[in-house]
Amino acid sequence: MSEHAATERTTSGKVLVVEDEPALARALAINLRAHGWEVVTVPDGRSALDAAATGSPDVVVLDLGLPDLDGTEVIAGLRGWTNVPIVVLSARQHGEDKVEALDLGADDYVTKPFAMNELMARLRAAVRRAQDAGAPQVAEVVVGDLVVDLARKRVARAGEDVRLTPTEWAFLELLARNLGTLVPRDRILREVWGPAYLHEGHYLRVYAAQLRRKLEADPAHPRHLITSPGLGYTLEP
Structure with missing residues (x-):
């Protein structure tokens, strides 16, 4: 060989x-x-x-x-x-x-x-x-003026494509697949970053803020990506 x-x-x-x-x-x-x-x-x-x-x-x-x-x-x-x-x-x-x-x-x-x-x-x-983040999926989630295309791993806001990093996408995808349901912080850390990251809560705060800046009309008063302090995050329809 x-x-x-x-x-x-x-x-x-x-x-x-x-x-x-x-x-x-x-x-x-x-x-x-x-x-x-x-x-x-x-x-x-x-x-x-x-x-x-x-x-x-x-x-x-x-x-x-x-x-x-x-x-x-x-x-x-x-x-x-x-x-x-x-x-x-x-x-x-x-x-x-x-x-x-x-x-x-x-x-x-x-x-x-x-x-x-x-x-x-x-x-x-x-x-x-x-x-x-590049794997094909088979769904689309519409939240207000956001379209989360789970099949093509793309997000559009008011018809304009939004560029996300792979980690931002993984966070948003998990919430989108559980639309309207509180996703516990430990589950997000485990599924997006891995089991070794369960004590890295600041990752969630940073990435939630990044997503809000890209996806929310008013990031300081989000309508869709909602934090439940100490519990987790919800993507509200």
Whole structure:
């Protein structure tokens, strides 16, 4: 069997690693390849944007402390044209840093130091959500001036397409499939992010706010995406 054939059979996808610490970048590349990933590493933000545009990665692992651009600028730059999953890997542990990164469009946030097996699980979950967002379904939900097309994974508001990230879509889809029913916060965290995320309640607040900005006429007074504090969320018809 050729080496190329073996790589094709075992690959988990292509990951773009954006990390300016050479030792950590090498360690990540070695471990990711050992788990079947095709890996591209770059040391700065501008190289990351170029590599994402030319290499079509399945997921991006992004350090925030880069020598040229801040990682948040890279997130904003990527989200201007692609929904590729972004997993932030950063030493910044303050809650506001996590919220800012998620608010800009990151799909997950892992703090350093980290366990390699946890990072692998989060990468797999991010790619799985993105793949699920592209899978065909067979329904359409109409909520006011919103049309949630579950078959084509598209959302329109007042006839205009609304661009969602894979994680935003997964959140909205779960609510749409349970229209008018309270979906418990633990179920949302488990089904959208995975069982390891049951204590990451801030993810729900950030993503609910993002969805309201995109979907509600008045995000401060939502008519459709309703929060029941401490309980969960409802998409009201």
